[in-house]
Amino acid sequence: MxxxxxxxxxxxxxxxxxxxxxxxxxxxxxxxARDSYPQDWQHSDKPxxxxxxxxxxxxxxxxxxxxxxxxxxxxxxxxxxxxxxxxxxxxxxxxxxxxxxxxxxxxxxxxxxxxxxxxxxxxxxxxxxxxxxxxxxxxxxxxxxxxxxxxxDLYHLKKACSKVLNDDEMDIINQTIYNQSSERLIETIHSMLQSKNLTIKEQTDLLNYLSQNQDSMNYSSDNRNxxxxxxxxxxxxxxxxxxxxxxxxxxxxxxxxxxxxxxxxxxxxxxxxxxxxxxx
CATH class of the missing domain: 3.30.420 (Nucleotidyltransferase; domain 5)
Incomplete structure (x- = not known):
């Protein structure tokens, strides 16, 4: 107190x-285990x-x-x-x-x-x-x-990628991010990494981040991302x-x-x- x-x-x-x-x-x-707060709109027919x-x-x-x-x-x-x-x-x-x-x-x-x-x-x-x-x-x-x-968050995804990808590669990511599954997006980024002279830590850090958040990376341009x-x-x-x-x-x-x-x-x-x- x-x-x-x-x-x-x-x-x-x-x-x-x-x-x-x-x-x-x-x-x-x-x-x-008592979760029964009344919500007026829980009983509404509106979507x-x-x-x-x-x-x-x-x-x-x-x-x-x-x-x-x-x-x-x-x-x-x-x-x-x-x-x-x-x-x-x-x-x-x-x-x-x-x-x-x-x-x-x-x-x-x-x-x-x-x-x-x-x-x-x-x-x-x-x-x-x-x-x-x-x-x-x-x-x-x-x-x-x-x-x-x-x-x-799309900003944080792009920020993580931009640490190791160049501007041209980021342009490709920006153009295709809404049209690929998360699996395909990670494959695209992984292929870009193969041609780079990165440390093991740089490559592992990014790939781990992408893998851990794979189920959260399906984007639509119509959504709040x-x-x-x-x-x-x-x-x-x-x-x-x-x-x-x-x-x-x-x-x-x-x-x-x-x-x-x-x-x-x-x-x-x-x-x-x-x-x-x-x-x-």
């Missing part, structure tokens, strides 16, 4: 209260649009002895076709909710799933899981979103408040703050989405 007086202590106490609620939601589903789930992590400085940095994990859930143009080069992801914590990957995954269920994630219907393909993200997807369609939403929102939720110069955190302190910050931002984004709906 955050002690003392003043704004930081009060924020810590309020954040801890939110975390108690989040843990109760997690416990309800994963310990008591359900896909729900998008995106996860990522970012490092923050630690104030705990023997630890230089630790990872804060973050996730957002949003509806399909909910991207609005709000400027010449700016878009807004509508109807989103965000959750972040410094818990281990299993606890984070369970709490994020429970958080989403409480806020409208359906038991059935199409779900799309977008990520950069990191190990804990794949594990989380299989654990709490096993039926979701996995999709490797990027996880830019989580990239942007992890900056808003975590970066702007927790990664300023000279800042360092305890796990407890940042978890309390992020729980409170989640509540505030989700309320603000809900109000913003409603405002834009009124101008349609």
């Amino acid at each position: 955050a002690k003392g007086s003043g704004i930081p202590a009060a924020a810590g106490r309020k954040g801890l209260e939110e975390r108690v609620i989040h843990e109760a939601e997690r416990n309800r589903i994963f310990e008591e 359900r649009l896909p729900v998008y789930v995106e996860l990522d992590g970012t490092m923050v400085a630690s104030r705990q002895s023997g630890e230089e940095r630790f990872e804060v994990k973050s996730g957002i859930m949003s509806g399909s076709c909910r991207i609005r143009q709000i400027g010449k080069n700016r878009c807004r992801l509508m109807d989103k909710v965000v959750y972040s914590s410094a818990d281990n990957s299993v606890v984070f995954s369970e709490r994020f799933y429970a958080f989403c269920r409480k806020r409208g994630l359906p038991n059935s219907g199409k779900k799309i899981f977008l990520s950069d393909g990191a190990g804990w993200l794949r594990t989380s997807a299989e654990y709490v979103f096993p039926q979701a369609e996995k999709r490797l 990027g996880s830019g939403g989580i990239e942007k929102n992890i900056g808003i939720h975590v970066g702007r408040r927790c990664k300023k110069q000279g800042m360092s955190w305890s796990h407890e302190g940042i978890n309390n703050l992020l729980a409170l910050r989640s509540k505030k931002l989700n309320q603000l984004w809900s109000e913003t989405s409603n405002k834009y709906e009124n101008y349609r």
Whole structure:
């Protein structure tokens, strides 16, 4: 429990209260096996649009002895076709909710799933899981979103390939990425690697990355193929408040703050989405 007086202590106490609620939601589903949140549209005859789930992590400085940095994990859930143009080069992801914590990957995954269920994630219907393909993200997807369609963020796929492929080869990848199965795409990249003077590590790192994410690499030009939403929102939720110069955190302190910050931002984004709906 955050002690003392003043704004930081009060924020810590309020954040801890939110975390108690989040843990109760997690416990309800994963310990008591009671997952029966009522959703009005679960009983609707209208076809359900896909729900998008995106996860990522970012490092923050630690104030705990023997630890230089630790990872804060973050996730957002949003509806399909909910991207609005709000400027010449700016878009807004509508109807989103965000959750972040410094818990281990299993606890984070369970709490994020429970958080989403409480806020409208359906038991059935199409779900799309977008990520950069990191190990804990794949594990989380299989654990709490096993039926979701996995999709490797296209930017990260191209970034990994561009480390060893030249511009002409990347042009070929860009032109054919939507017209090939993941197996054929990996074969194309592998054949390009054969003519290069790469170290064993360079070649192995890329091929392992592709192999591990093979089931997430079937792309359509009509689909949302990027996880830019989580990239942007992890900056808003975590970066702007927790990664300023000279800042360092305890796990407890940042978890309390992020729980409170989640509540505030989700309320603000809900109000913003409603405002834009009124101008349609």
